Amino acid sequence: MAAQCLLTGWAGTLRGKTLRAGPVPAGIDEDDMAFETPLTPDQARRYSRHLIMPNVGSAGQRRMLNSRVLVVGAGGLGSPVALYLTLAGVGTIGIVDFDTVDVSNLQRQILHQDKDVGRRKVVSASETLKAYNPGVKVELHEEPINSENALEIVPSYDVIVNGADNFATRYLVNDAAYLSGKPLVDGSILVFDGQATTYIPGQGCYRCLFPDPPPPGEVPNCAEAGVIGALPGLVGSIQAIETVKIVMGIGETLTSRLLLIDALTMEFREVRVRRDPGCRLCGDSPEVTELIDYEIFCGVGPPTAEAAMVGASSG
Numbered sequence: 001m002a003a004q005c006l007l008t009g010w011a012g013t014l015r016g017k018t019l020r021a022g023p024v025p026a027g028i029d030e031d032d033m034a035f036e037t038p039l040t041p042d043q044a045r046r047y048s049r050h051l052i053m054p055n056v057g058s059a060g061q062r063r064m065l066n067s068r069v070l071v072v073g074a075g076g077l078g079s080p081v082a083l084y085l086t087l088a089g090v091g092t093i094g095i096v097d098f099d100t101v102d103v104s105n106l107q108r109q110i111l112h113q114d115k116d117v118g119r120r121k122v123v124s125a126s127e128t129l130k131a132y133n134p135g136v137k138v139e140l141h142e143e144p145i146n147s148e149n150a151l152e153i154v155p156s157y158d159v160i161v162n163g164a165d166n167f168a169t170r171y172l173v174n175d176a177a178y179l180s181g182k183p184l185v186d187g188s189i190l191v192f193d194g195q196a197t198t199y200i201p202g203q204g205c206y207r208c209l210f211p212d213p214p215p216p217g218e219v220p221n222c223a224e225a226g227v228i229g230a231l232p233g234l235v236g237s238i239q240a241i242e243t244v245k246i247v248m249g250i251g252e253t254l255t256s257r258l259l260l261i262d263a264l265t266m267e268f269r270e271v272r273v274r275r276d277p278g279c280r281l282c283g284d285s286p287e288v289t290e291l292i293d294y295e296i297f298c299g300v301g302p303p304t305a306e307a308a309m310v311g312a313s314s315g
């Protein structure tokens with residue numbers, strides 16, 4: 001059951017340049033003059049622990065500062081993802097969420113505090129991120145991401161991070177990221193189980209793992225089954241590190257690997273993920289060439305206010 005609650009994996013075209021960090025990921029303009037702009041003294045102090053790392057250095061940090069990352073959901077997963085990316089110096093973070101902070105969110109959603117109950121999550125999130133790092137630019141998308149707007153939002157970012165907690169949004173973000181040629185860092189949490197992977201267009205997608213959504217109601221969400229408080233911190237931190245590696249073009253991502261975490265026994269396992277030639281999205285003869293109606297695809301009705309509360313953000 002938990003495996004159904006999943007997520008994620010991808011790898012864009014990487015372009016090389018004479019930089020200490022790895023190749024420049026797709027979507028990042030290596031000709032941008034900003035790459036040649038030295039860090040300010042304030043930036044050099046703030047990011048000094050990055051700058052002394054041989055495979056990061058000022059070149060890697062400048063890539064971070066010039067990158068744009070979209071975080072879908074400002075909930076359990078989106079909170080640590082956005083927070084750590086902000087601290088790390090990602091230049092622009094987009095946040096998609098249309099929910100308000102509920103007191104039951106505070107057990108795990110670290111972007112929001114007790115004083116924020118009843119406030120819009122995007123506003124609370126933006127204030128928190130700015131307080132941690134005033135240099136970050138936060139772009140707010142306070143609307144349900146859907147087939148009408150997804151391809152207006154997703155393509156302007158370099159990396160997409162999925163923190164959604166409903167199947168319709170998960171398939172939608174998967175399809176929009178693939179059709180836009182963007183890496184998708186996926187994560188999911190439920191009870192004590194966590195999963196994480198990275199989808200690079202052409203190397204497998206969520207539909208390769210899960211061609212069809214489960215019948216409505218078969219797989220509970222965190223509002224129904226619960227989730228242990230610190231688990232999104234674990235999985236979200238993994239998603240943040242995956243994103244940082246993609247932006248800087250270093251290391252090995254979870255592409256083609258699905259990481260399964262059982263926090264109750266603290267066992268970590270990996271499952272190989274392969275692109276399915278029969279995949280309806282990324283296969284040899286794709287049937288899905290544009291965004292569809294994901295509510296119908298997943299057998300659920302249009303989002304109600306109650307469903308939106310649950311589905312806007314993971315965990």
Ligand SMILES: [Zn+2]
Pocket residue numbers: 204205206207208209275276279280281282283
């Ligand atoms: Zn696929």
